[in-house]
Amino acid sequence: MNPSISGSKRQQKVGGLAALYLAAAFVVAMPFFLVFVKYPNVVDPVEKVALLVRNQGSMQVMYLITYVIFGIVLAVLALALHARLKDEAPTLAQAATAVGLIWAVVLVASGLIFNAGVAAVVELHAANPAQAVSAWQAIEPVAQGLGGSGGELLGGLWVLLVSVAALRTGRLSKALNWLGVAIGAAGLLSVVPALNDVAYGFGLLVIVWFAWLGVVMLRKPSRAAAPAGIAVTTSASAAASSAPRPSSPQASRIPA
Numbered sequence: 001m002n003p004s005i006s007g008s009k010r011q012q013k014v015g016g017l018a019a020l021y022l023a024a025a026f027v028v029a030m031p032f033f034l035v036f037v038k039y040p041n042v043v044d045p046v047e048k049v050a051l052l053v054r055n056q057g058s059m060q061v062m063y064l065i066t067y068v069i070f071g072i073v074l075a076v077l078a079l080a081l082h083a084r085l086k087d088e089a090p091t092l093a094q095a096a097t098a099v100g101l102i103w104a105v106v107l108v109a110s111g112l113i114f115n116a117g118v119a120a121v122v123e124l125h126a127a128n129p130a131q132a133v134s135a136w137q138a139i140e141p142v143a144q145g146l147g148g149s150g151g152e153l154l155g156g157l158w159v160l161l162v163s164v165a166a167l168r169t170g171r172l173s174k175a176l177n178w179l180g181v182a183i184g185a186a187g188l189l190s191v192v193p194a195l196n197d198v199a200y201g202f203g204l205l206v207i208v209w210f211a212w213l214g215v216v217m218l219r220k221p222s223r224a225a226a227p228a229g230i231a232v233t234t235s236a237s238a239a240a241s242s243a244p245r246p247s248s249p250q251a252s253r254i255p256a
Contacts, residue, residue: 015080016217023210067111075104088169096161103154110146156187
């Protein structure tokens with residue numbers, strides 16, 4: 001087997017596993033933040049810091065799983081999708097990969113800032129609660145802004161670009177691609193302040209998209225073997241053309 005083909009199949013399987021991890025991370029994160037901790041519902045700064053003090057360990061673990069590791073795994077998936085789509089849609093694949101990697105870096109930065117900020121604020125809270133509240137009011141907007149609290153601009157754009165590129169190449173399921181187009185559009189719309197709540201719909205639907213994408217990439221590897229088949233056909237054709245041709249009946253006819 002051609003090593004490049006084997007490597008491509010391996011990369012697609014790794015990308016499929018990465019997509020499944022991202023789906024699982026969303027499944028774990030949404031109920032934790034919205035139901036158990038209810039962090040988005042807390043508006044008062046003093047109550048927010050008190051919540052962080054009570055849930056420091058679990059909050060830091062969840063941000064590690066759903067932002068830091070999520071961003072690293074997202075980069076792996078973005079590169080695997082680039083390898084799958086680049087041959088037939090190079091420009092769209094490059095644009096999607098650039099946006100995906102930017103999104104990955106931003107998410108990692110958001111998680112690291114949040115966890116470092118929580119550790120500093122909780123330690124400060126024991127000596128001076130008022131200063132802890134002021135410090136968190138400065139740290140939180142940075143972490144949340146990088147994490148997409150103002151709308152899923154990068155996530156929506158990445159899913160949209162990947163889906164449009166896949167529609168052109170046919171390398172993924174058509175139904176999956178149209179779902180991705182709808183999800184990407186929802187993510188972009190969530191940037192509008194009046195439509196910010198659309199981000200919840202983006203979060204729910206992208207779970208389905210990541211899970212479906214993971215299954216497709218694990219079951220249906222990219223058509224990487226096609227170039228090798230073309231090369232074999234070309235070689236066979238060249239060999240056939242170089243073989244000596246039988247002389248025509250007219251040339252082999254002996255004069256009487």
